[in-house]
Amino acid sequence: MVDEKKLQDAVKKTVSRDDVKYVVGYEKGTYGFQVTPSFAYDPKDADKFIFSPLCVYNLAVFPMLEEKPPLRKDQEPDTRKIGVVVKGCDARAIVQILQEKGLNREDVVIIGIPCTGVVDPKKLQAQFPENGKNMDIKTGKDNFIITIDEKTHTIAQDKLLDEKCKHCEYPTPILYDILIGDEIKATKKEDYKEIEDLEKKSMKEKWEYWEKQFERCIRCYACRNACPLCYCKECMVDQLSPQWVRRSVNLSENTAWNLLRAFHLAGRCIGCGQCERSCPMDIPLMQLNKKIEKEIKELFDYIAGIDPEEKPLLAMFKPDDPEEFIL
Amino acid sequence: MADDFEPNIIGFLCNWCSYAGADLAGTSRMKYPPNIKSIRVMCSGRVDPIFILEALKKGADGVLVAGCHPGDCHYQSGNYKTNRRIMLLKKLLDELAIDSNRVRFEYVSASEGQKFAHIVTEFVDDLKKIGPNPLKEGGT
Numbered sequence: 501m502v503d504e505k506k507l508q509d510a511v512k513k514t515v516s517r518d519d520v521k522y523v524v525g526y527e528k529g530t531y532g533f534q535v536t537p538s539f540a541y542d543p544k545d546a547d548k549f550i551f552s553p554l555c556v557y558n559l560a561v562f563p564m565l566e567e568k569p570p571l572r573k574d575q576e577p578d579t580r581k582i583g584v585v586v587k588g589c590d591a592r593a594i595v596q597i598l599q600e601k602g603l604n605r606e607d608v609v610i611i612g613i614p615c616t617g618v619v620d621p622k623k624l625q626a627q628f629p630e631n632g633k634n635m636d637i638k639t640g641k642d643n644f645i646i647t648i649d650e651k652t653h654t655i656a657q658d659k660l661l662d663e664k665c666k667h668c669e670y671p672t673p674i675l676y677d678i679l680i681g682d683e684i685k686a687t688k689k690e691d692y693k694e695i696e697d698l699e700k701k702s703m704k705e706k707w708e709y710w711e712k713q714f715e716r717c718i719r720c721y722a723c724r725n726a727c728p729l730c731y732c733k734e735c736m737v738d739q740l741s742p743q744w745v746r747r748s749v750n751l752s753e754n755t756a757w758n759l760l761r762a763f764h765l766a767g768r769c770i771g772c773g774q775c776e777r778s779c780p781m782d783i784p785l786m787q788l789n790k791k792i793e794k795e796i797k798e799l800f801d802y803i804a805g806i807d808p809e810e811k812p813l814l815a816m817f818k819p820d821d822p823e824e825f826i827l
Numbered sequence: 828m829a830d831d832f833e834p835n836i837i838g839f840l841c842n843w844c845s846y847a848g849a850d851l852a853g854t855s856r857m858k859y860p861p862n863i864k865s866i867r868v869m870c871s872g873r874v875d876p877i878f879i880l881e882a883l884k885k886g887a888d889g890v891l892v893a894g895c896h897p898g899d900c901h902y903q904s905g906n907y908k909t910n911r912r913i914m915l916l917k918k919l920l921d922e923l924a925i926d927s928n929r930v931r932f933e934y935v936s937a938s939e940g941q942k943f944a945h946i947v948t949e950f951v952d953d954l955k956k957i958g959p960n961p962l963k964e965g966g967t
Binding site: 753814 | 876877880881884897904907908910911912914915916918919920922923924926961962963
């Protein structure tokens with residue numbers, strides 16, 4: 501498990517630097533198992549930083565949310581860096597943003613944490629619905645040790661582990677400035693089993709399945725706002741002329757939105773699952789993202805968020821790209 | 828009902844090859860179904876998947892995107908990039924149970940009026956088999 505003292509020291513050292521604006525990490529939430537993002541503008545803020553299996557959220561979104569207001573004539577722009585505490589998967593989001601030149605490498609300080617897997621808050625909530633004050637969870641050898649008011653429960657990892665962690669191929673951040681602890685070797689492999697099961701269904705079954713899912717969508721766009729890679733200045737759904745997606749909530753518009761969202765992340769989604777986690781209607785958005793990820797791997801032999809120097813998938817081509825039609 | 832179903836096709840034709848190809852089909856008085864409504868774009872690379880989806884959403888039964896042959900693109904690589912995009916879009920449409928045969932990407936050069944007429948005829952036949960578009964607004 502990650503040494504929190506080391507993490508706090510690293511954060512303190514980073515915040516004390518003159519060229520760093522703040523560091524974003526995790527702190528304990530108000531009640532229950534909650535964990536919330538925490539901002540350290542001062543070295544003493546770093547004392548509340550934690551890292552536990554509850555830290556499932558992707559913080560790579562914060563450097564992208566940074567507002568850049570227009571400057572006065574002789575005002576200097578704020579070029580200070582932002583520190584981010586990242587897990588293996590979150591680091592891939594940063595790599596992908598760097599690849600698209602959404603950020604420059606010198607804009608961020610990456611504090612990497614080798615991660616052995618985090619829990620799915622929804623699964624945890626289902627097993628332990630109580631909302632106490634003294635609740636904690638730790639990773640054991642192959643289980644999670646949960647303490648609720650001094651009572652200890654142990655539970656197998658498989659039962660609580662987040663979906664993304666079950667097939668995690670990059671537990672150690674690919675890119676980091678400071679690494680807390682030692683690197684971890686990947687032992688799991690992505691097998692796309694769930695996606696293949698869905699592919700086997702007939703057209704009619706698929707339509708019924710997705711109709712049921714998309715009917716529930718309320719188009720709150722939480723999936724977009726939570727996603728570290730949805731950072732367009734103006735999203736296509738907010739555009740009024742031309743208005744690509746109308747504001748009415750009906751199956752046709754919902755399907756269009758979900759399809760477009762998934763397509764805009766084609767070759768960019770790094771599978772952190774933040775969209776699905778933030779969805780208030782529990783729509784399985786990751787199934788769409790994973791489906792594209794799988795196709796891209798098969799068709800173009802490309803994995804998103806691995807190499808910051810590579811060109812984005814849809815902005816390049818290879819002469820030997822497969823073609824489905826005859827010339 | 829199914830017998831007199833006339834599919835609506837939106838065609839995105841590239842200015843340099845396919846639009847001229849379609850023009851040639853017209854000027855040489857080749858016969859092809861009138862179901863296609865052509866929209867001229869400067870390059871097939873201009874066709875954002877959002878256009879295709881918008882067409883399907885507004886009730887088009889099929890969308891044809893036509894561009895220059897590989898290596899012939901006026902802008903060097905537009906058609907290659909469209910190829911990648913459309914291929915992915917088709918996979919995604921299939922996943923969402925919208926028949927991906929509704930979207931078609933073809934290479935039509937300026938001299939291939941015959942080919943253009945043939946593609947449109949074939950596409951209309953295919954779409955008649957597939958039936959009306961379920962994504963159409965107002966009805967499912």
